[in-house]
Amino acid sequence: MDAGGVGGAGDGCFEKMETEEERTELLRDRFRLSVISIADAEAKKLGMQVAEPVVACIADLAFKFTEQLAKDVELFAYHAGRKSVNVKDVILSAHRNDHLTSLLRSFSRELRDKEPKTERKRKKSFEKGETSAPS
Secondary structure: OOOOOOOOHHHHHHHHHOOOHHHHHHHHHHHHEEEEHOHHHHHHHHOOOOOHHHHHHHHHHHHHHHHHHHHHHHHHHHHHHOOOOOOHHHHHHOOOHHHHHHHHHHHHHHHHHOOOOOOOOOOOOOOOOOOOOOO
16 A cells, blocks of 8 residues: 555545645745845845844744635635635735734725726616517
8 A cells, every 4th residue: 555545546636635735835935035035135124134043934934824814815705605715805814903904905995996997887678578688
């Protein structure tokens, strides 16, 4: 017996899991590099230095927080009966932090204001006896 289960379909499932783990590891590495870059830039602006273990710890905490945030907003969307996450889910996830919530709402309004305005078209009503829309 192999680690993926009892032959057959179990092998494909194990390979898929391995691919998902590899993808997560790649994302974690890229995330860590971004955090290091941001921390270095901010420290340089302030004329400070940040120890590598501190930056690594911050990167790991931020990644774990982001994973949890993703799960939360996914559950909020699911609870609302939607298959995709929207801005309302993200705002809801910040409900314990009033300052962050207000910043997210403000950002959401700015995004909405930048969207092109489109008028909603009314559905044409059919007269009694018509089977298709008038041409």
